[in-house]
Amino acid sequence: MDFFIDATDNNARACTIKTSHSTIKTPVFMPVGTAASVKSLDTVDLRDILQTQIILANTYHLYLRPGDNVVKKLGGLHGFTGYNRSFLTDSGGFQAFSLSDISKANERGIEFQSHIDGSKHFFTPQKVLDIQYNLGSDIMMILDDLVALPATKERLALSVDRTTRWAQESIKYHKKMQAQGIGTNQNIFAIIQGGTDYEFRKKSAMELTALDFDGFAIGGLSVGEENSVMYNTVEFTTPFMPKNKPRYLMGVGTPEDLVECIDRGVDMFDCVMPTRNARNGTIFTSFGRLNIKAAKYKLDQNPIDEACSCYTCQNYTRAYLNHLYRAKELTYYRLASIHNLHYYLTLMKEAREAIEKGEYKAFKKAFYARRQS
Amino acid sequence: MDFFIDATDNNARACTIKTSHSTIKTPVFMPVGTAASVKSLDTVDLRDILQTQIILANTYHLYLRPGDNVVKKLGGLHGFTGYNRSFLTDSGGFQAFSLSDISKANERGIEFQSHIDGSKHFFTPQKVLDIQYNLGSDIMMILDDLVALPATKERLALSVDRTTRWAQESIKYHKKMQAQGIGTNQNIFAIIQGGTDYEFRKKSAMELTALDFDGFAIGGLSVGEENSVMYNTVEFTTPFMPKNKPRYLMGVGTPEDLVECIDRGVDMFDCVMPTRNARNGTIFTSFGRLNIKAAKYKLDQNPIDEACSCYTCQNYTRAYLNHLYRAKELTYYRLASIHNLHYYLTLMKEAREAIEKGEYKAFKKAFYARRQS
Numbered sequence: 001m002d003f004f005i006d007a008t009d010n011n012a013r014a015c016t017i018k019t020s021h022s023t024i025k026t027p028v029f030m031p032v033g034t035a036a037s038v039k040s041l042d043t044v045d046l047r048d049i050l051q052t053q054i055i056l057a058n059t060y061h062l063y064l065r066p067g068d069n070v071v072k073k074l075g076g077l078h079g080f081t082g083y084n085r086s087f088l089t090d091s092g093g094f095q096a097f098s099l100s101d102i103s104k105a106n107e108r109g110i111e112f113q114s115h116i117d118g119s120k121h122f123f124t125p126q127k128v129l130d131i132q133y134n135l136g137s138d139i140m141m142i143l144d145d146l147v148a149l150p151a152t153k154e155r156l157a158l159s160v161d162r163t164t165r166w167a168q169e170s171i172k173y174h175k176k177m178q179a180q181g182i183g184t185n186q187n188i189f190a191i192i193q194g195g196t197d198y199e200f201r202k203k204s205a206m207e208l209t210a211l212d213f214d215g216f217a218i219g220g221l222s223v224g225e226e227n228s229v230m231y232n233t234v235e236f237t238t239p240f241m242p243k244n245k246p247r248y249l250m251g252v253g254t255p256e257d258l259v260e261c262i263d264r265g266v267d268m269f270d271c272v273m274p275t276r277n278a279r280n281g282t283i284f285t286s287f288g289r290l291n292i293k294a295a296k297y298k299l300d301q302n303p304i305d306e307a308c309s310c311y312t313c314q315n316y317t318r319a320y321l322n323h324l325y326r327a328k329e330l331t332y333y334r335l336a337s338i339h340n341l342h343y344y345l346t347l348m349k350e351a352r353e354a355i356e357k358g359e360y361k362a363f364k365k366a367f368y369a370r371r372q373s
Numbered sequence: 374m375d376f377f378i379d380a381t382d383n384n385a386r387a388c389t390i391k392t393s394h395s396t397i398k399t400p401v402f403m404p405v406g407t408a409a410s411v412k413s414l415d416t417v418d419l420r421d422i423l424q425t426q427i428i429l430a431n432t433y434h435l436y437l438r439p440g441d442n443v444v445k446k447l448g449g450l451h452g453f454t455g456y457n458r459s460f461l462t463d464s465g466g467f468q469a470f471s472l473s474d475i476s477k478a479n480e481r482g483i484e485f486q487s488h489i490d491g492s493k494h495f496f497t498p499q500k501v502l503d504i505q506y507n508l509g510s511d512i513m514m515i516l517d518d519l520v521a522l523p524a525t526k527e528r529l530a531l532s533v534d535r536t537t538r539w540a541q542e543s544i545k546y547h548k549k550m551q552a553q554g555i556g557t558n559q560n561i562f563a564i565i566q567g568g569t570d571y572e573f574r575k576k577s578a579m580e581l582t583a584l585d586f587d588g589f590a591i592g593g594l595s596v597g598e599e600n601s602v603m604y605n606t607v608e609f610t611t612p613f614m615p616k617n618k619p620r621y622l623m624g625v626g627t628p629e630d631l632v633e634c635i636d637r638g639v640d641m642f643d644c645v646m647p648t649r650n651a652r653n654g655t656i657f658t659s660f661g662r663l664n665i666k667a668a669k670y671k672l673d674q675n676p677i678d679e680a681c682s683c684y685t686c687q688n689y690t691r692a693y694l695n696h697l698y699r700a701k702e703l704t705y706y707r708l709a710s711i712h713n714l715h716y717y718l719t720l721m722k723e724a725r726e727a728i729e730k731g732e733y734k735a736f737k738k739a740f741y742a743r744r745q746s
Contacts, residue, residue, distance in 0.1 A: 040703035323439045330413035
């Protein structure tokens, strides 16, 4: 992976990440393709209509179905889906933790039950890398020890220490595998933990960034804490992350969250919000959120957002989308998802332009000024 | 509406229908867009990927939601959906009859309860035309008196007589409305009833074709009778239908049904089968039906059908579609629907070419020879 900083504006960064599959300009938002499909969209939508350079897929889901060995036989995620740009895969730890009725972490890893058939599984730092070698993702995330917030100091301390031990085990294993010719085009990111406690965040960041990872993520945020607490934690943490490697804030967030965290030095984001909210009728626009199912749109012949150049806004009215939503037509989900993802991706593109021009502060001000809701 | 017979081959016909929105080459299959949306597809899919010249929309559904007055305000079906080719709308009678818990036909029309909110409604021959004027469809179907099969001779006789009386009322009303400048670009088709009884079919056909309709449909078939009985009824009925007007077999059917009924002089078809079956995992191919959820496709890197040039077969493997189906991914529905509709539309195109060459018999033989299931 090549990484260049193209421009900075205070803490905000415009960077370029080159994987063996694509060139990614940051700040970047990565649409979430949980089961190797961004819900309701196909590969052509992602490549040609949305022009994404990187999407995320979930290790937990693909390990359980169709199985990472199946994906490997079909040419990895790229061959399987036909999406020939970059994939980032998470470690599966978050889903093992959140989707399973029974999930137990011990020193060796995380035991969990499949949400599909109840079968028992055990994720270790090595196991989740083996799965990701099979998936063939461009960026792999290592197993970390997640804690629900609020957590006791003892649990946070254990999480940070265990995450570091697992990171050491992961990087050692990855180097060994690469020496054997496995995962040579795959990059590996570690995940900083520590909840909203500054000392723990600092400790986790210092310990992990001492190891030879290709990039670093901030995990364990956006789990119910106040926005300001999340922003402060990010602001506190990024200075401890190396300048010459990508910084990824996992599972975040709203458009406001992205704008704020770019300002605090984050390069990469992922979140189900644009696609999930689309399916629930919440549409993101330059002037804020719009509830497409509202009766007031029944006769509205305008596009969702006059300022939007997306496929959906070029072709359909609010009235038609309102009808499709109310009639529960499958067509609705794709059109709304395209719009919301276009909004997120365009916001990132505009943020980058502002950083390049040294106008991020003005960009942020204009972003808030336009919003009515 | 202009209508030309371009070629015939025994009873099979290759015709051209020109509405004010598009030129339709027959035999034609019309995808069903019940609530002004062919399920999972958008207008661009229909226009650019599938290149349909005509689709069907349901009067009953659109009358109830969003309301035909709403559709009218939004520019009729063409303005509402952005699909600027032809629409055929049914009369709503079939849905009032089949979707409503309580449905009563009397001499004036059909009383029914909405399947959405239980509200009571009454469809009369004039009412369903008024709705279709609001929808602005290119081809309107008149209200007919449907009967479930098997039916008594008395009920069939009543159905045929009532259908004729309603047809007289419909054509009179339509001429009056057109004289007032309403529905001047809209065409009106009558529906021949009579179950599988030849005498009733003949009577219905004779009485209706004496009236000045733009085209004629055969209704009340494909409701559970044996295939051979349906084919025989169609074969018996088409000679009583005028040569110089389109012949439409409503709600039919399988690829085999289409091939057989083209041979018996039918020009137009519609059916939910390709889209509904797609959603249920049944895929149509040149070699017969394929159950995409079968375990044997889990590692199959071939497209659905090597012989198929559709968007889905050009971009995706059976293995990926098998996975998307099993994971219940929304993306699956669109990809499978595109393939099945492409299959139906291509079958019609090939049938037309065969008729033009006077080779329909050989085409039919080859069609069956290729099928394994």
